[in-house]
Amino acid sequence: MSSNRFNSYSDLGIGIGLRSVHLPRIVETLPSVDWFEVISEAYMVEGGRPLAWLDQVASHYPIVQHGVSLYPGSAQGLDEAYLQRLKELTRRTKTPWVSDHLCWGSIDGTVSHDLLPLPYTKEAVRCTVANIRRAQDILELPFVVENLSSYAEFHASTMSEWQFLCEVVEGADAGILLDVNNIYVSSANHGFDPYLYLEQLPHERVAQIHVAGHSRSGKVIIDTHDHPVCDAVWKLYARAIELCGKTPTLLEWDADIPDLETVLAEAHKARRYLTPQPVETRHAG
Amino acid sequence: MPGEMPLLALQQHMLRALQEPLSGESRTRTSLVPGPEGASPVVSQVADLLLTPSASLRPAERLELYHRQYWFRLLDALAEDFPALQRWLGADAFWDLAEGYLLAHPSRSFTLRHLGYALPSYLPDHAFRNPVAALDTAFALGLALLEVALCQAFEAGERPPLAGAALGESAIALQPYVKLLSLDYPVDTFWRQRRLSSARRARFARAQPRTRCLVVYRRGSRVEVERVPKAALAILVALQNTARLERALEEVATVPGLLRRQDQSRIADWFSQWVARGWFCAG
Numbered sequence: 001m002s003s004n005r006f007n008s009y010s011d012l013g014i015g016i017g018l019r020s021v022h023l024p025r026i027v028e029t030l031p032s033v034d035w036f037e038v039i040s041e042a043y044m045v046e047g048g049r050p051l052a053w054l055d056q057v058a059s060h061y062p063i064v065q066h067g068v069s070l071y072p073g074s075a076q077g078l079d080e081a082y083l084q085r086l087k088e089l090t091r092r093t094k095t096p097w098v099s100d101h102l103c104w105g106s107i108d109g110t111v112s113h114d115l116l117p118l119p120y121t122k123e124a125v126r127c128t129v130a131n132i133r134r135a136q137d138i139l140e141l142p143f144v145v146e147n148l149s150s151y152a153e154f155h156a157s158t159m160s161e162w163q164f165l166c167e168v169v170e171g172a173d174a175g176i177l178l179d180v181n182n183i184y185v186s187s188a189n190h191g192f193d194p195y196l197y198l199e200q201l202p203h204e205r206v207a208q209i210h211v212a213g214h215s216r217s218g219k220v221i222i223d224t225h226d227h228p229v230c231d232a233v234w235k236l237y238a239r240a241i242e243l244c245g246k247t248p249t250l251l252e253w254d255a256d257i258p259d260l261e262t263v264l265a266e267a268h269k270a271r272r273y274l275t276p277q278p279v280e281t282r283h284a285g
Numbered sequence: 286m287p288g289e290m291p292l293l294a295l296q297q298h299m300l301r302a303l304q305e306p307l308s309g310e311s312r313t314r315t316s317l318v319p320g321p322e323g324a325s326p327v328v329s330q331v332a333d334l335l336l337t338p339s340a341s342l343r344p345a346e347r348l349e350l351y352h353r354q355y356w357f358r359l360l361d362a363l364a365e366d367f368p369a370l371q372r373w374l375g376a377d378a379f380w381d382l383a384e385g386y387l388l389a390h391p392s393r394s395f396t397l398r399h400l401g402y403a404l405p406s407y408l409p410d411h412a413f414r415n416p417v418a419a420l421d422t423a424f425a426l427g428l429a430l431l432e433v434a435l436c437q438a439f440e441a442g443e444r445p446p447l448a449g450a451a452l453g454e455s456a457i458a459l460q461p462y463v464k465l466l467s468l469d470y471p472v473d474t475f476w477r478q479r480r481l482s483s484a485r486r487a488r489f490a491r492a493q494p495r496t497r498c499l500v501v502y503r504r505g506s507r508v509e510v511e512r513v514p515k516a517a518l519a520i521l522v523a524l525q526n527t528a529r530l531e532r533a534l535e536e537v538a539t540v541p542g543l544l545r546r547q548d549q550s551r552i553a554d555w556f557s558q559w560v561a562r563g564w565f566c567a568g
Contacts, residue, residue, distance in 0.1 A: 041396050046442030046461065049506035069395040075293035082395045107296045111392040112303060113358055114351060116296075123292050152347040153337045156290060191340055217316055219341035220350065 002245035006142045006175025006207035008096035012062060012248035013274065016267050019253075022260045023053045030060055031264055037250050038093065040067040044085045051092075058093055064208070064248075065095040066177075069111070072131045072145065073104035073118040083138045090141055097207055098135075099144040099177045102128070102165060119154035120164035129171035136174070144207045145169060146177035149185040149214075149223035161186065162200045175207035178244070180236045181223065181252075185214050188221045194236055198243060206244040211237055211270065212252035226255035228266050238273045246274045295335060302331035302348060303355040304391060306384060311353050324349040359387055362397040366436050367404070369476040370428045373486075378415055382425075385411050398436060405429040421490065427472035431510070434464035434501040438508045446563030449556070456528040456568030462503040463564050465521055469494040473510050504562065516548040517555050528568035 003009040013034035018026070025031075036057055043054050057063065067086065070078065090098060103115040118124045136143045147165055159167070169176055178201070187194035211234070213227030229237075229251070241247065251267035290298075308325040324332065324345040332348035339347065363383045364371055371379040382404075390403045408426050441462035447455070459465075475481075475489050498518035500511050513521075516537065523533035534552075538544055559565065 044396065045398075045440035048438075048440045048443075048462070048503060050440065052506050075291075075296050079395065085395075104296055107293070107300050109393055110300060110304075111394060112300060112355055113362075113392060113397055114303075114354055116299065116351065119292070119295060121292070127292055151342075151350045152344075153339070154295070154335055155337055156295065156335075189339065219346075 002206065002247040004175070004204060004207065006097065006144055006205055007248060008142055010062075010096045010248065012064070012096075014267050014270050015064065015248065015250045016263055017066075017250065017252050017254065018054075018057060018063075019257055020050075020053075021257050022263070023057070025260045027053070027056050029260075031260060033061070033264055033267065035062040035064060035248070035250075037064045037066045040065045040086055040089055040098070041069050043093075044089055054093070063093040063095055064250075065090060065093055065098050066146075067098065067100040068115065069105065069113070070100040070135060071103060071105045072100060072135065073102065073124060073128045074106055074131065075104070075127055076107060078131050078134055079106070080138075083135060087139050090139060095141065097142040097144050097175065098139055099146055099175075099208065101148055102145045102168065103148050115148055117148055117150040117152055117154075118164070119156035120159045120161060121156050122158070125164065125167045125171060128168050132168070132172035132174050136172070142175055142207065143172070144175035144177045146179050146210065147182050147186075149179070149182035149189075151189055151220055151222075153190055160192070160197075160200075161190075162197045166200065166202060169202065169205050174205070176201065176205045177208045177210060178206045178240060178247075179210035179212070180240050181210065181212040181214055181229065181233050184233050184236055185221045185223045195239060198236065198239055201243075203244040206240075206247055209237065209240060209244075209247045209249045210252055211249065224255055225252045229269070234269070234273075237270065241273045249274065290335075298331050299335060299348075299351075302328045303352050304388070305352070306388070307353065307356050311349060311356075324352070328352055356384075356387075359392065359397070359400065360384075362400050363387075363404075366398075366401045367429065367432045369472070370425060370432060372478075372481060373421065373425055373428055373475065373489075378413060381414050382408065382411055398440060401429075401436065402433055405433055423494070424470045424472065424475075424489065424492070427468040427470045428476065430466055430468060431472050431476055431499070431501070434466055434499075435508050435510070438462045438464050438501045438503050441503070443503075443563075444566035447560070447565045447567060449560040452530050452556070452560070452565060457524055457530060457565050458528060458568035459521065459525050460502075460564050460566055463521075464501040465518060465525065466499040466501065467518060468497050468499065471497060473497065473499055473512065476510070502562070502564065513555075514548060514551075516544050517551075519543055520552070520555070521559075524565075 003011055015035035015037055016033055018036040018038045043050050101115045105112045105114055105116050132143055183194045183197050211229045212225045213229055215222050215224040249270045253263050305325050305327050328348055329345040332344035336344035336347050338344055360383050386404055386407045392400050408429050470492050498513050498515050500513055502509055519537045523536045527533045
C-alpha cells in the first residue's frame, strides 16, 4: 500500500462507507473488509445509537473519518466549535487521518449542507491553505482534502482544478483524497481530460482513493453514489494506482444502497488493480 | 469585473441565490437537472455574474442544479424528522410550512439533525397558503414538539445514573435523553399510526383539547414515548427545576388538586421505575 505521512503510514487496503442500513449485518457477520470510513458529522453526537454502533464496529475494524461540514474553502474561516467536536470524535475512533472536501458551504453563520465549488484563484488558495493549517493545528492529525465533483465553473478562476488542488495541498502541506469518480464526473461536465488531471497531481501526497458510481441526467453527470462503478472509472482508478502505488481505497455507495454483500463485492473489484496479476504466458506457436 | 470579486462576496452572492425559493419547473420535478424554465430571475442574475456556461448548460442551469440540491436536501431532512407532521398536514401543506420555516430559520448547525429544532416556535406564526391547513395548527404544533423531542432524545448524552438511595442526598438532574412534554391533543396516538384513513384523521381533528403528559426517553438505543399521569410529569418537571427531591415533592403537593389520593400511593412505584430506567443523574 502507498504508506505515507498523509495516511499515517497505514497499510489499509479496501474499505467501504459505514452506513446505518448495514450496521446490524456488519456487527452480526463481521464481513471481510479491511476498514470502514465514517461520515464524521453522523457521530458528532453526545450519545445514543450512533455512538453505540460506532464503538461496536471500531472494536473490530479500523475506522477512518471523512467529513462533509468542515468547509476548508470558507472565506470566513472555520467553525472552531465544530473543530473541537471533530477532535473529540478522532479520540474515540483513533482515525489515522481526517479528510474533507475541497469546497465551501457556509457563510455568515448559514450552513448550506452542500459541497459548493470554489473559484480557482490565488485568493481562494490562500484562504483554503490558512483554513487547512488551522484544522491541522487543532486536530493534530494528517488532514487530507478530496477533489470535488462539480457542475459549475467561475468567471473568476485563473487556473485549472488540478493546479488549484496542487497549490492548496502544497501550501498547507496536506494530503489528497483522490476521488477518481469525481475527476470523471467533472471532466465530463467541464470538458477536460481526466488523465491529464491525474498526471499533474503530486502523487506522493495521495493518502486515500474513493471510487463510486454516478448517474447521467440529461446534459450532466451527477455524482449520485447510487450505482456500481462504471468501467471508465475503473480504468481511471487503474491509472491512479500506477501513478500513486497501492493506496487505501474506499467504495462509496450512499443512495439506493443495496445489501451489504453487493456493496462488498463491488468494493473488492478494486483488488484486481491492487494485487499484481500473473503475466500471461505466451506459448510459441 | 466579475473576475475581481472577492471570495467572501462571491460566496455571499451564491448562498443568497441558493436560498431563493424554487420556482417554475424546479418546484414540481424531483430530478436535480433543471429544465429551461427552472431558474428564478435572481438565480439567473447571480449565475450570469458568477458562472461561465459549459458546452451544454447555461450559467443559470448550472447554478439551478445547486439550487435544487440545496432545497431538496433540506426539505428531505425535515420530512425525515417530521414524518407524522407531514402525514397530518399532507405533502403540499408540509412543503409550504417547511419552505417558510427554512426561509425564516436557515440552518446554523453543522448537522442536519438540528435543522428542525426551531420548527415548533415558527409553526404558530406560519401563514399557510391553504387556509384549511391553518385550522389544524394546534394539533400540528403538538406533533412538531413531539418529533423534536424524539430527535433530541435520539442523540442526547447519558450520564452515570444515580441509585435510588442517592436521590434524597444529592442534587438530581434528569438524564439529557429524558424529555418532558405536556400537550393538548393525542398527538402520540396519531404519531403511532403509520397508515391513516381520512375518517380516522377526521376523528383526530375533532379531538377536544385536554392535557396529555408524555415522557420521551431512550431505552437502550430505542427512543420511546410514554404517557404518564399529570402528577408524575409535575414531579419530574419540579425535579428538573429544583434539583432536590424533597423540594420537588413539596412544590407538587402545594398545587391544589394535582396530587390525588391514588397518586400519593403510587409515587414510590414511579420512582422505583424511573430509577430502574436510570433517568436520574447527579445535578
